[in-house]
């Protein structure tokens with residue numbers, strides 16, 4: 024009898040806790056197309072796999088009448104579950120409870136589940152929907168954020184950290200996502216900013232809407248703070264589920280192997296993708312799809328710095344990270360944003376034992392005052408650093424242009440690529456034939472009777488001598504010149520024989536990359 028009474032008391036307490044901020048707040052949440060915190064977790068995880076902890080945690084604050092306020096679960100839901108059978112730790116902020124604001128108890132729930140994730144060696148997923156530091160709790164809220172940031176940093180490169188932005192995330196609420204590996208945003212729902220429109224208007228007089236300041240598109244296209252953009256919460260959860268299949272649980276493991284599948288070559292025929300005219304653009308994603316298993320390429324940061332393409336795919340069932348210049352956008356040049364984008368991805372793959380495949384076709388770094396003043400030297404150096412530092416198998420294919428700094432930066436042998444292949448269409452030189460001829464034959468062209476004729480002739484001379492892969496191959500900088508339709512076979516073989524690659528970097532506490 025006593026057990027029955029106690030069980031019914033437990034059920035009553037659970038029911039109260041599960042109501043979150045109450046029906047009115049939940050209705051408000053739904054009216055703007057948002058799910059509640061628990062609904063989100065259930066939609067993301069495998070059916071019936073979610074196990075919630077710390078449901079009865081409450082705050083102990085008393086200033087500003089806080090002692091009179093009950094905040095169920097202190098505004099955050101935490102627990103464990105699985106995605107496609109993979110274990111994960113998860114938390115979701117509950118906006119219906121004090122706007123998901125972060126007080127000390129709320130922070131302690133998050134740091135506890137983060138500590139679990141580290142101990143268990145599994146990904147941590149944070150669903151963020153929060154007004155930031157809980158104002159009434161003062162410095163205790165700031166302490167809570169500090170504890171989260173510290174753990175984000177300790178966990179970096181050890182377990183995958185995934186942030187999902189599903190509401191207005193202001194102040195401290197945006198810095199934890201910024202420290203994590205992948206940030207997901209949803210059109211019209213996600214907002215991220217350090218200070219909101221009101222504060223901006225008061226302090227510096229600028230007027231801007233929340234959406235224009237820090238909406239999903241702004242972060243997916245302009246700032247690069249977001250890695251994945253979705254049109255609905257459900258699409259966002261599907262993206263996360265797919266990502267989880269490509270990455271390992273922790274840095275001691277490899278990603279799950281999948282059954283080998285041939286590319287869909289009827290749609291992506293490698294021989295027909297790249298135009299013979301080196302000035303004609305093409306979509307490098309088609310080349311990737313013509314090489315990888317099942318033509319299944321999972322692109323990361325698709326909308327940001329589109330002159331470089333990064334993402335996950337599989338070769339003979341094994342996850343690899345592709346980094347490829349995109350001739351379709353700005354001729355595939357490297358610039359400030361594309362260098363940042365690629366460098367971070369290279370470091371992610373290296374930290375999580377994911378081999379790198381680099382496809383090269385670029386005229387070099389983007390010239391111009393804007394780029395120089397935006398710090399292209401410092402940002403461009405990041406990609407050199409990331410490739411040089413990476414010890415996972417590194418395979419490179421030069422498709423067409425590999426000029427100047429771009430040749431070196433895109434994982435050349437000099438940055439310790441393990442294998443560098445080139446198609447017969449490759450052009451490896453200090454710069455393009457036109458530019459080179461104009462400089463080294465300047466006087467001859469200027470003094471000629473028919474300068475244009477001589478210029479053309481000199482360009483051809485330079486092209487014949489250098490615009491091919493054979494000079495580099497003669498020096499051993501290219502391991503093999505291959506036919507395009509041999510690319511997949513060569514990469515798979517190179518991957519197989521690199522599987523026991525061991526490289527010991529010089530002993531140091533850590534390097535100092537050009538952050």
Ligand code: HXC
Nearest residue numbers: 121122124153154155156157158168191193194195196219
């Ligand atoms: C306490 C908060 C809160 C906060 C929201 N609420 N943010 N309570 N601390 N930071 C409460 C509201 O009072 C309200 O309570 C409920 O949550 C819902 O909020 P609304 O304003 O009604 O919702 P909405 O209109 O959708 O606006 C959402 C919002 C707005 C844009 C997030 O609430 C807002 O601007 N909040 C403050 C954002 C901010 O400046 N945060 C920075 C904190 S400083 P009731 O009881 O009325 O339902 C910070 C520094 C950390 O984070 C630095 C670390 C590096």
